[in-house]
Amino acid sequence: MSQYEPLSDEAIRQRAPRILLVDLNNEATFPTLAIGSLATPLLKAGYQIEVFSPLAYGITALSRDVEETLLNYVLTRVHFAASPLIEWANEWLLQLYYRVRFRSTRAMADAFQKVLDETAFDAILVSSYLQYHQLLITLAGQAKGANIPLLLGGPYFNQKSVTEQWIDIPGVTAIFGGEADFVLPDIVRDMVQGRDLKHHPGVFKREITVLGQAAPPAMLTDDLPIPNFDHFAWDKHPHRLIPIMAGRGCGWGHCLFCSDVTTASTRTFRSRSMASVLREIQVQSERYQSGNFIFFDSKLNSDLAMWYGLIEQFQAVVPGARWVASVHVDGKGENGLDRESLKAAYAAGLRRISFGLESGSQRLNQLMRKGTSVERMSAFVRDAHEAGISVRTTIIVGYPGETAADLDATIGFIEAHRQYFDRVKLSKFKAIPGTGFDQRLASKPHKYPSVTRFQWDYLLARARFVFRPPQLRQYRRSKARLIKLVHRINRKSLMDEAQQFNGVM
16 A cells, blocks of 8 residues: 655656546546546656546546437436425435435545555545535545545535535545636645645635635636547547537526536636637647547637637638537627527537527526526527437426416427427536535525525435425426426437537537
8 A cells, every 4th residue: 555755846856746637527538628637737847746536446427418308207206396395305215315426435445545655646536516425424434544635526516515524535635616727737636746736716724613714716728738538548449539618607597596607617707719729629639639529618608709719710720620508698689699600600510519508488597597588599490400400408397486377388398399309408406515506595595485494415415395386286296297297309300410429418
């Protein structure tokens, strides 16, 4: 077993420190963007890195975009049940799912221990989503046993209320809440030399209390490191899919339910330069011999200059490329999503597009501050489909204030546009700390009489509460109709030109 000792300046000059990156994220058919973004600055600074992914040891990837079966329909009915006879069990079932789905397997623990035994690592960096809490406890315990410092990071650790629930895990040296693109090498250097990390912006540590605050958003300059995915097992996957972001945050950023604008990397909207994005597309395509790109931007049309630039230049940079993206349908204008622009986007390689319908009720969309209109979304769906682009959308069920009439409006919208949708994702409304809803509920609780027994669970950055809409029986019937309608859409086979993206969007 390796026994860590802080490295002196002389030791670092003689041997590049060895860093183990642990990927606790839920993608497996394409590399994790966060891990690639950590690898590049470390390699550039002269560190040696190795990547460990528990997904290779009994933790299966989450599948999206699947062709639904009868079992999927039954499970969805149970998950969205509003009947008091079933609803009580949903929280218990969710906790059971987390314990089983994201558990630490013996194969994973043995494999991690083998890695620690075979290589004398100087530090361990873990990028984690919150559902992997149990798994992290195991890995951090093993790191502690090997006397190796461990720095934890992830999208929600910029929020102190969440970090406080994770900081006391045995083996966790500190937690970083921010964007590490330009600061990581300096933090790691202090880690491997045993220095105090609390002077680094974004680092949280436990002393008497939790010390630290989120790091300020990074400037997306042209020297932003291009992610390195050399560690990814490309040969195990039939299609090479390359993740990329042209900007961070959302150009709209006002939806009360949305946590995309509260995480470590998305708190403000910032767009990269067109030249830097095109360069990354070209470099990554040449490196990994692929023309398949997944844009992880919250809304790729937040910067219209970027959106139009990609449409105009993508094929010139990577001929034959295919790409998928999410967009925001604005209620005040076309926002780059007019019919001709969508046709041009298809010609530029855009094959799948996703947007948040959330509700077919204009009243509810305004209540959520969506910044869109039902009429505009209707035109967009038709135009995108006619352009040849596969259209996907999301719907939120159970937003406080929703009524049976709102659900009926959503059903009407989906029915009227059923032939244009390839996939529809239903999501239960989740109250997340730091969102506009969180702030509104705290300042004006009287505006949410349908919400009772509200309690935050900061460990998972969510809340437990009971939502009781008016006319509950009618609401339940409408919800059952919506679930059945969505299932009819999602059970059909996909016949579009982007089969390589199946299961990832």
